[in-house]
Amino acid sequence: MGEMVENKQIVLKDYIKKGYPKESDMVKQVSKISLNVPDGSNGILVKNLYLSCDPYMRSRMTKSESGYVEAFTPGQPITGYGVARVLDSGTPKFKKGDLVWGFTGWEEYSLITNTGSLFKIEHPEVPLSYYTGLLGMPGMTAYAGFYEVATPKKGEYVYISAASGAVGQLVGQFAKLLGCYVVGSAGSKEKVDLLKNKFGFDEAFNYKEEEDLAAALKRYFPDGIDIYFENVGGKMLDAVLVNMRSHGRIAVCGMISQYNLEKPEGVYNLTSVIMKQLRVQGFLVFEYYHLYPKFLELVLPYIKEGKINYLEDTAEGLESAPAALIGLFSGRNVGKQVVVVARE
Numbered sequence: 001m002g003e004m005v006e007n008k009q010i011v012l013k014d015y016i017k018k019g020y021p022k023e024s025d026m027v028k029q030v031s032k033i034s035l036n037v038p039d040g041s042n043g044i045l046v047k048n049l050y051l052s053c054d055p056y057m058r059s060r061m062t063k064s065e066s067g068y069v070e071a072f073t074p075g076q077p078i079t080g081y082g083v084a085r086v087l088d089s090g091t092p093k094f095k096k097g098d099l100v101w102g103f104t105g106w107e108e109y110s111l112i113t114n115t116g117s118l119f120k121i122e123h124p125e126v127p128l129s130y131y132t133g134l135l136g137m138p139g140m141t142a143y144a145g146f147y148e149v150a151t152p153k154k155g156e157y158v159y160i161s162a163a164s165g166a167v168g169q170l171v172g173q174f175a176k177l178l179g180c181y182v183v184g185s186a187g188s189k190e191k192v193d194l195l196k197n198k199f200g201f202d203e204a205f206n207y208k209e210e211e212d213l214a215a216a217l218k219r220y221f222p223d224g225i226d227i228y229f230e231n232v233g234g235k236m237l238d239a240v241l242v243n244m245r246s247h248g249r250i251a252v253c254g255m256i257s258q259y260n261l262e263k264p265e266g267v268y269n270l271t272s273v274i275m276k277q278l279r280v281q282g283f284l285v286f287e288y289y290h291l292y293p294k295f296l297e298l299v300l301p302y303i304k305e306g307k308i309n310y311l312e313d314t315a316e317g318l319e320s321a322p323a324a325l326i327g328l329f330s331g332r333n334v335g336k337q338v339v340v341v342a343r344e
Helices: 055-061 128-134 137-149 168-178 189-197 213-220 235-241 270-273 287-302 318-330
Strands: 004-012 028-032 044-052 079-089 101-105 109-112 118-119 157-160 182-184 203-206 225-230 244-252 279-282 313-316 338-340
Touching: 004 318, 028 182, 028 318, 044 128, 044 157, 101 109, 101 128, 109 157, 109 189, 128 137, 128 313, 137 182, 137 225, 137 287, 157 313, 168 182, 168 189, 168 225, 182 189, 189 203, 213 235, 225 235, 225 270, 235 244, 235 313, 235 318
Parallel strands: 157 182, 157 225, 182 203, 225 244, 244 279, 313 338
Antiparallel strands: 004 028, 044 079, 044 109, 044 338, 079 101, 101 118
């Protein structure tokens, strides 16, 4: 048994039955942990540096058999994507001192037994926090959803909802680099300005200021939409369906407007799928992780050449994590929401 140290943790108090999560649903506790991997274990012991707040985590706060990621366990540390340094290793796959990204705990130190979900960071010259976003799960999500699912072509008309978020901001920039016409929507003037001025979108609008979303989309896409990158669902999806072009593609990444509703909103314009011969495809990023090397080949040069901008919203300290996660559902964050546990 190695040195025992205190380990601050954020745990889920109990399952949330309905509605929006609250900060009080998550509590801070302190436990003890050894800084050595137990004898015979092929896991690794890590010091967590950065944690990621992502919308899908809301579904893990409810006990459900239908989720694509298993629910959190009440009384246990919340888990999610993060960046960490290896302090001790029981597997030849990782050695002491390695930097990794993947699933870890909302705590200062984690013993990770399922190392199959971890990636070794081979390019530490890029800001490490990027591996919670641009070079991590959200980046892979943008890449897979846009290139693999939406199958874009130069000159096509692309619309992205929740466009200033961790995934949306990247999809828009990928589309611009490919030579597409790109419009995004967001929920504040500040975010709309960012889309146009920092991320290079052709146009952007505040959906909260539009009484008629279908009319707003018609204004920005008089000839219709070829690709819709779906992050919102509900009324937005309904408005998009009537504005799609023939043989358009909808890559369904998320539906953040629906996650906290007791009864999801109906979608009424589904006949457009038939009439316009649309392809509507949901996808999960896990299915595309085998393409991660190909993704890095594309993205790293763009980062180094300054062709991709990436915006982070940083919360300092593990204790700030609950408020940071809750803020996603009211759109409080501007850019990718990251929690700094420790700076190196």
